[in-house]
Amino acid sequence: MSSPATLPDERRELPGGTVIWLFVAVELLTFGLFFFGFAAARRSDPAAFGAGQAQLHPLLGAVNTCVLLTGGLLAARGVLANRRADASTAAACLWGAAATGVVFMGIKLHEYGMVFAGGVSLSTSTFWFFYLFVTGLHFLHVLAGVGFLVPTAWRTGRGDYGPTEPTTVEAVAVFWHLVDLIWVFLFPLFYLVR
Amino acid sequence: MAQRSETKREARVLIATWGVLVALTVGSFWLADSRTGSAIGSAVWLLGFAMLKSHLIAIVFMDLRRAPVAWALVMSGFLLFETAGVLAILYIGPP
Numbered sequence: 001m002s003s004p005a006t007l008p009d010e011r012r013e014l015p016g017g018t019v020i021w022l023f024v025a026v027e028l029l030t031f032g033l034f035f036f037g038f039a040a041a042r043r044s045d046p047a048a049f050g051a052g053q054a055q056l057h058p059l060l061g062a063v064n065t066c067v068l069l070t071g072g073l074l075a076a077r078g079v080l081a082n083r084r085a086d087a088s089t090a091a092a093c094l095w096g097a098a099a100t101g102v103v104f105m106g107i108k109l110h111e112y113g114m115v116f117a118g119g120v121s122l123s124t125s126t127f128w129f130f131y132l133f134v135t136g137l138h139f140l141h142v143l144a145g146v147g148f149l150v151p152t153a154w155r156t157g158r159g160d161y162g163p164t165e166p167t168t169v170e171a172v173a174v175f176w177h178l179v180d181l182i183w184v185f186l187f188p189l190f191y192l193v194r
Numbered sequence: 195m196a197q198r199s200e201t202k203r204e205a206r207v208l209i210a211t212w213g214v215l216v217a218l219t220v221g222s223f224w225l226a227d228s229r230t231g232s233a234i235g236s237a238v239w240l241l242g243f244a245m246l247k248s249h250l251i252a253i254v255f256m257d258l259r260r261a262p263v264a265w266a267l268v269m270s271g272f273l274l275f276e277t278a279g280v281l282a283i284l285y286i287g288p289p
Contacts, residue, residue: 012260012261013262015260040283042284069215072215076208173256177252177255181251184244
C-alpha cells in the first residue's frame with residue numbers, strides 16, 4: 001500500500017467528495033471575513049477590545065480547544081477504522097467525537113452564563129458583538145456537527161457504511177474537522193492576542 | 195498483515211498529530227498568560243501556532259494528504275493568507 005504522500009495522481013481523491021469541500025471553502029471564507037472584520041475593529045478601538053477580552057476566561061477556551069482536538073482525533077480514527085471494515089471501532093470513535101461536542105457546548109454555555117451575568121449583551125460594545133456573534137455561529141456549527149455525528153455513528157455501528165461506502169463517514173468527519181479548524185483561529189484571536 | 199501494520203502506522207500518526215496540537219494549545223495559553231515580550235511578537239507566535247495547527251488538522255485529520263495536490267495547496271495558501279491578513283490588519287498601517 002502506498003503512503004499518502006506518495007499516492008499517484010490518479011489515486012488521489014477528496015475524502016468525503018467534492019461537495020463537502022466546496023462547503024468547507026465557503027465556510028472558511030465566511031469566517032475568514034469575520035476574523036478580518038474583528039481585527040479591523042480591534043485596531044480602531046484597542047481599549048474597548050482589551051477591556052472586553054479581560055473579561056473572558058482563556059483557560060476555559062484552552063480546555064475547549066483540547067476537547068475539540070480530541071474530538072478531531074476520534075473522528076479521524078473513526079474514518080480510518082471504517083476504511084478497514086472495523087465497524088464497532090469506527091462507531092465507538094464517532095460516538096466519542098459526538099460526546100466531545102457535547103462537552104464543548106457545556107463548557108461554552110457555562111462561559112456564556114458568566115458573561116451574561118456580568119451584564120453583557122450584543123450591543124454592549126463592538127468587541128462583545130463580534131465575540132457573541134462569531135462564537136455563537138461557531139456554537140451552532142458544533143451543534144450541527146453533533147447532529148450529523150450521532151446518526152452516522154449509529155448507522156456505522158449497524159454496518160451501513162464500511163470501506164465500500166465511506167463517503168458519508170468521511171464527509172461528516174470533514175465537517176467536524178472544519179469546526180476544529182475555525183476554532184483554532186478563533187481561540188487565539190479572541191482570547192489571547194493582545 | 196501489511197494492511198494491519200499500515201493501519202497501526204496511520205493510527206500512530208493521528209495520535210502524534212493530536213499530541214502536537216495539544217502541546218501547541220498549551221504553549222499558546224502559557225505564552226499569552228505569561229505576557230512576556232511585545233504584543234506584536236506575542237501575536238505573531240500565537241497566530242503562527244494557529245496556522246501550524248490548522249495545517250496539521252487540514253493535512254492529517256482532514257486527510258488532504260490523499261487529495262489532489264492542488265486542493266492541499268489552495269488550503270495551505272488560504273490559511274497562510276488568513277494569518278498574514280489578520281496580523282497585517284492588527285499591526286501594520288494606519289488604524
